[in-house]
Amino acid sequence: MSSTFYMPSLNVMGSGSLAEAINYIKEQGFKKGLIVSDHVLNKIGVVKSFTDLLDQQQIASIVFDRAQPNPTVSNVNDGLAVLKQHDCDFVVSLGGGSPHDCAKGIALVASNGGEIADYEGVDQSKKPQLPLIAINTTAGTASEMTRFAIITDEERHVKMAIVDKNTTPVLSVNDPSLMVGMPATLTAATGMDALTHAVEAYVSTAATPITDAVALKAVELIQANLPTAVADGGNIVAREQMAYAQFMAGMAFNNASLGYVHAMAHQLGGFYDLPHGVCNAVLLPHVQRYNAQVCSERLKDIANSMGVDVTAMTAEQGANAAISAIEDLASQVGIPTGLEILGVKASDISLLADNALKDVCSLTTPKQASHEEICQIFRSAM
Numbered sequence: 001m002s003s004t005f006y007m008p009s010l011n012v013m014g015s016g017s018l019a020e021a022i023n024y025i026k027e028q029g030f031k032k033g034l035i036v037s038d039h040v041l042n043k044i045g046v047v048k049s050f051t052d053l054l055d056q057q058q059i060a061s062i063v064f065d066r067a068q069p070n071p072t073v074s075n076v077n078d079g080l081a082v083l084k085q086h087d088c089d090f091v092v093s094l095g096g097g098s099p100h101d102c103a104k105g106i107a108l109v110a111s112n113g114g115e116i117a118d119y120e121g122v123d124q125s126k127k128p129q130l131p132l133i134a135i136n137t138t139a140g141t142a143s144e145m146t147r148f149a150i151i152t153d154e155e156r157h158v159k160m161a162i163v164d165k166n167t168t169p170v171l172s173v174n175d176p177s178l179m180v181g182m183p184a185t186l187t188a189a190t191g192m193d194a195l196t197h198a199v200e201a202y203v204s205t206a207a208t209p210i211t212d213a214v215a216l217k218a219v220e221l222i223q224a225n226l227p228t229a230v231a232d233g234g235n236i237v238a239r240e241q242m243a244y245a246q247f248m249a250g251m252a253f254n255n256a257s258l259g260y261v262h263a264m265a266h267q268l269g270g271f272y273d274l275p276h277g278v279c280n281a282v283l284l285p286h287v288q289r290y291n292a293q294v295c296s297e298r299l300k301d302i303a304n305s306m307g308v309d310v311t312a313m314t315a316e317q318g319a320n321a322a323i324s325a326i327e328d329l330a331s332q333v334g335i336p337t338g339l340e341i342l343g344v345k346a347s348d349i350s351l352l353a354d355n356a357l358k359d360v361c362s363l364t365t366p367k368q369a370s371h372e373e374i375c376q377i378f379r380s381a382m
Contacts, residue, residue, distance in 0.1 A: 001089060001137075002098055003206070003208050004170060004255070005145050005208075005210060005255050006126060006146075006165055006236035006254050006255055007145055007146075007168070007255075008134075008135035008145050008168055008169050008170060009170065009250055009336065010024070010029075010147060010170065010172075010173065011171070011172045011173075011247070012171070012172070012173050012174070012175075013173075013174045013175075013226075013247065014175070014176070015176055015177050015236065016175065016177075017173050017174065017175040018050075018053075018135065018173060018177075018178065019053075019174070019202045021133055021135060021171060021240050022053050022054065022057060023052070024133070024171055025092075025133060025256070026089070027033060028090075028131070030059065030089055030090040030131070031059070031060065031089050031132075032059075032060040032061065032062070032086060032087065032089060032090075032094070033059065033061045033062075033089075033090045033091065033092050033319070034062055034064055034083045034086070034088040034090075035047060035051060035058070035061050035063045035081060035092045035094055035104075036064050036067055036079055036092065036093045036094070036095075036099050036102055036106065037062065037063065037064070037065045037067060037093070037095050037099050037101055037104035038065055038066075038068065038069075038095050038098060038217070039066070040138050041094060041095050041099075041137065042063065042065040042297075042324060042374060044181070046094065046137065046178070047063055047065065047094060048096055050092075050135070050268060054183075057118065057260040061092075062086045062088065064078070064079045064083075064106075064256050065080070066078055066079070067095065067099040067101075067102035067103070067332060068098065069098050069273075069275065070098065070150075070152045070159070070269050070270070070273055071098050071101050071102035071105070071106075071150075071151055072151065072152045072153075073115075073116055073117065073151060073152070073153055073154060073155075073185075075102050075151075076102060076105035076106055076109065076116045076151060076224070077116075079103070079106040080106050080109055083106055083110055083130075086253075087129075090130060090131040090132070090133065091103050091106060091107045091110075091129075091131070091132045091133070091136075092132075092133045092134075092135060092186045093132065093144070093169075094135045094137065094262060095135075095136075096136070096137055096140070096141055096143075096186075096190065097138070097140070097141030097150075097193075097276070098146050100134050100136075100141065100149075100169075100288070101143055101149040101150050102151075103113060103132055104129065104132065104133070104149035104162070104167040104169075105149055105162070106271075107129035107130040107131075107151070107167075108128075108162075108164065108166060108167055109126055109130045110125045110129065110130045111126050111128060111129050112125045112126060112128050112166075116151055116160075116162070117153060119162050119164060120160040120162055121161075121162070121185060122163045122164070122289035122360060123163070123165060123166075124135050124162075124163050124164060124318060125164050125167075127166065128137055128166050128240040129166050129167055131170050132167075132170060132190045133167040133170065133173070134169040134171070134173065134180075135173040135175075135236065135324070136172065136173060136174045136243070137178045137179055137182070138179065138187075138190045139174075139179055139187070139190055139191060139229070139239065139243050139245070139246045140180060140189070140190025140193040140246050140277055141246070141250075141252075141277075142194065142197060142249055142250020142253070142254070143250075144169060144172040144173070144174065145168075145172040145247060145250050145251070145254065145263060146168070146250050147163060147164055147165050147167050147168045147254060148161065148162070148163055148252045148253075149162040149164075149167050150162070150269075152269065152270050153270070154156070156270075157270050157271050158267070158271075159266035159267070159269050159270035159274070159359075161359055161360045161361060163360055165258075172219065172247075173210070174229065174244075174247060175360075176236055176239040176240040176243050179239045179242075179243065180233055180234050180236065180239055181233070181234075182233060184230045184233065184334070185334065186230070186280075186306070187229050187242075187333075188230050188232045188333035188334055188335060189275050189276075189278045189281065189335070189360075190246070190277050191222060191226040191242060191246075192277055192278075192280060192281035192284070192330060192335060193276060193280050194218065194222055194245055194246035194249045194250075195201065195218075195219065195222045195226075195249070195284070195326070195329070196261050196262070196280040196284050197215075197218075197246075197249035197250060197253040197258070197280075198215040198216075198218040198219045198222070198245075198248070198252055199261075199284065199288065199302055199326070200251065200253060200257075200258040200261055201214075201215045201218065201249070201252035201253040201255075201256040201257070201258065202215040202217075202219075202256075202298055202301070202302060203259065203291055203295045203298045203366050204253075204256040204257055204258065204259060204364040204365070204366070205364045205366060206256045206257050207254075207256045208255065208256065210251075210255070211251070211252040211253075211255050214248040214252045215249065215256070216248070216301060216302075216305045217245075217248055217305075218245045218248040218249040218252065218349060219302055219305040219306060220305045220306075221241050221242070221244060221245035221248070222242070222246075222249075222329075223243045223305070223306045223307055223325070224241070224307075225238045225241040225242050225375075226238075226329065226333060227329070227333060229242050230333045230334070236318060236349045237244050239283070246371045256300075257361065257363065257364040258361040258364065259291070259361060259362070259363075259365035260262070260283075260287045260290070260291075260356065260362060260365045260374070260377070261280055261283045261284050261287045262280065262354075262361040263285055263357070263358070263359035263360075263361040264279075264283055264287070264352070264353075264356045264374065264377070264378065265279035266340070266356070266361070267352040267355045267359070268342075268344060268352065268354075269358050270355075271348065272342070272343055274342050274343070278336060278342065279339075279342070281330050281335040282330075282335065282336060282337075282339055282381055283339075283381050284326055285326045285327050285330075285375050286380045287377060288319070288322065288323050288326065289380075290367065290369065290373065291367055292316070292319040292320075292323070293329065294318065295319075295320065295366045295367075296315035296318065296319035296366045297315045297318070298317050299318060299322040300321070300322065300324070301316050301317035301318075302322040302325075302326075303318050303319070303321040303322035303325055304318075304336050306322065306326075306329070308322070308325055309380075323336075338381060338382050339378070339381050339382050340382045344378075344382065346379070346382065349379065350375060352378060353371050353375045353378060354371065354373035355376055357369075357374060
C-alpha cells in the first residue's frame with residue numbers, strides 16, 4: 001500500500017532562523033505581503049519588529065491582526081478583503097495555530113475562489129494557495145508546517161477541518177527566541193496539544209514507520225522539556241527542544257492524521273469557543289482508555305517514550321501506564337481536570353458526539369465508536 005508524505009519544502013529552526021525567512025522572501029521577489037497575526041502580538045510589538053525587517057529590505061506589507069483564537073469564517077473573509085484591497089502577492093502568518101489557520105484560509109480562497117466552507121474535508125481545492133510563509137511563536141499546533149486548517153463556522157457552531165495539500169506553507173520558521181514570552185498557561189496547553197498530535201498519530205490506522213519514528217521522539221522530548229518550559233519560560237534550551245518536539249509531532253499527524261481526541265475537541269472549540277490544547281489535554285487519557293481495547297501494544301510504546309520502565313509489563317499494563325503518565329504530565333503543567341470546569345454541559349453531549357463522528361479526524365482512529373460510545377467518553381471526561 002502506498003503512502004504520501006507531506007511537509008513544507010523548506011523549514012528553518014533554531015535561534016536566528018527568523019532572519020532566514022526575510023532572506024527567503026527577498027530571494028523570491030515578492031512585492032507585498034499580508035501579515036496575518038493577532039491583537040496581542042501586534043500590541044506587544046512582535047508584528048512591528050517583523051515588518052521593520054521587511055521594510056529594511058524594501059518589501060511592502062499590510063497587517064491583518066484580527067485572527068482570533070479559534071479563527072472564524074468571518075476572520076478569513078475580512079482578511080481576504082484586506083489582501084485584495086492591497087493587492088498582496090504573498091501571505092505571512094505570524095503567531096500560533098490561529099493566525100496560521102486563518103492565513104491558510106485566506107491564501108487558499110484567494111487563489112481558488114468561492115468560500116472557505118467549500119474546502120471543508122480532504123483535498124477539495126484545485127490550485128495552490130498564494131505563497132504562505134508561516135512564522136511560529138508557540139510550540140504546539142505545528143500548523144506552520146501542516147496541510148491542516150481548522151476554521152470555525154459561527155453559524156453552525158462547528159469547527160471545519162480543512163485537510164488539503166494546497167494549504168501547506170512554502171516555508172516554516174521555528175525560532176525559539178519568539179517563544180520565550182509565552183505565558184505558562186499557553187505553554188502548557190500548546191505542549192499538551194503537541195503530545196496529543198504525537199499520540200494520536202502513533203495509534204492511527206494510517207501510521208507508517210516514518211510517522212512512528214517522529215511521533216515517539218516527540219513524546220520523549222515533550223515529557224523531558226514541557227515541565228521546564230512551563231516553569232521557566234526563559235529557558236531557551238527547553239523552548240528549542242519543545243519547538244523540535246511539536247514540529248516532529250506535526251510531521252507525524254500531518255501524514256498519519258489524528259483520531260477521536262481531535263474530532264471531539266473540535267466540537268468543544270466550535271460550540272463553546274474553548275482553547276483547543278486544553279480540550280485535547282483533558283480528552284486525551286479518556287480516548288486512549290477507549291483505544292486501548294485494540295492498540296495496547298502501541299500505547300505501551302508511548303509509556304516507554306514517556307520514561308516508564310515497561311520491560312516487565314504486559315501490553316495492557318503498559319497501556320495503563322501510558323494513560324497514567326499522560327495524566328501525571330497534564331497535572332504537573334496545570335491542565336484542568338475535567339470538561340465541566342471549562343463550562344461544558346452534559347445536555348449538549350449528544351449533539352457534540354453527532355458532530356464529532358462527522359469530523360474528518362475520526363476516520364483514522366484505531367477503533368470506530370458508536371454515538372453512545374462517544375457520548376460515554378465525553379461523560380467520563382466531565
